[in-house]
Amino acid sequence: MSFPEPHVNPDAAAPGVDMSRRSFLRTSAVLASGLAAIAASLSPLRELDDYTSLDRFMQKYYKELTPEEMEKVLQRIAADVERQYGIRPHVRDLKPMNGVEFVYALNLTRCIGCRKCVHACVQENNQSRTPELQYIRVLRMPNGSLDIEKAEHNYAPESVPEKGHFYMPVQCQQCRNPPCVKVCPVHATWQETDGITVIDYDWCIGCRYCEAACPYWARRFNFTKPSIPKERLNPNMAYLGNRPRRQGVMEKCHFCIQRTRAGRYPACLEVCPAGARKFGNVLDPNSEVSYILRTKRVFIQLKEELGTAPRFFYYFDV
């Protein structure tokens, strides 16, 4: 390549030679500065270090992965986590159990609004601390009404419970008829046989349609790369559960899949000082939740009229 125009260039070299010294210097100077300019203008891409893994980019859809491929994916995730946090995690892909359908029941008479569940959840599920991303929102409402328009979730009194109020924690309701699943354009979220609506964080494109579709404000979006302090990372991870997320993907409560599919209670239940939270297999007639649904005043599924049929029930004593 030679430019500028050699035919008007007074420095033009002898016929047969394409380039004079001056035009060569000029050309290379222009070329060098052009390349430097391209490199500099692409510099913001360096911050996208999350996106560099070719393996992840080429990864197949969760439901199409063979067990061997899944094993490789889990190893890749473990290596990624170790590289970023310096902790070797225990990542599993837990499948739903046969004959199990999870149901949550929350006793509104007992909840004191202390928000311990919120933070136990953040700790268990490796959510971002700055900015803060929480799956559970505790609503404070005046007694005698159930008007969510009057709910307040920024309450900060000296001590709870406060007179004249009750508290209603809201998280993913694990609907039988989930609107969020219907709107997902890439099938990155779906309902499993045990009733948990899960998200494949590696398949999510971050369009946030599901967030708009959810009537319970239960889905959260990672606007930034989640920041989790190393010392607070929970190394017990599941693929569809609490493995660290990337920037630009949705997440939400998954009933602590890494615990509940291994037979344990979810973290929010374990930490509740008032025993307001009850969880179990509704297909087992002897489980706590079966007893509650049979005998207690189970008054709502939240926003029942929408026909989402939540698996999260609120009930009262007395």
Place this chain on the structure above:
Amino acid sequence: MDERPPPARPQNHSSIAWVLRTLVVVFGGLAGAFLLNPWGRTAPLQPIPLVDPSFLDTATVRRSYANLVQAKEDLSDFDCYACHEKNKPPVLRFDAKQNLIIPSEHSDIVMGHGEHGRNNNCFNCHNEANLEQLQTRDGRVVKFQDSPQLCGSCHGPTFEDWEAGAHGRISGYWDRALGPYQRQQCVNCHNPHSPRFPSRKPAPGPHLLRPPISVPTAAADAH
């Protein structure tokens, strides 16, 4: 100068040169823009303080006698006959309003079980003949470790719920085939002398990136 139309090749060259020059200017401009950042960088997020680990604690609100026995802790507080005399039931004293006068040795006890202070007799629950045991109103003797039986003798429906797992705390494994579970007793959460569940400081609420939009306060809504 030259009247002839320029040959095809050089014309080609000149248009390439123009394109290249424009590109260099564009990229140079972009690079300059990224460096100088004329639109202003978004302010870095203020780190939100980590939540106090006490809010992550799964311990119960209080420790019962059974817990202390289990943990092999100092039980001298429960050695009734270090002070009391055997076979000599303690005498209860009441003031003019029929309120129990709590002896100074037991000053840590707050009597608040039941409305109107009518449940003010220690021996409604404690066994006066053997202070190391409890008794129900119908005379059944209950060990300290089995205290839910005593509570259940009055609070039947709640006891039923507790037995079914609907009242109180159960932790561990929901799938009993996969692991153990632990059911907390009444006195792990309720102080038997004043059983109302204690109030506590709430964990911090959500930290917003922007100041909150004012919401109708509870006071404004109260009628």
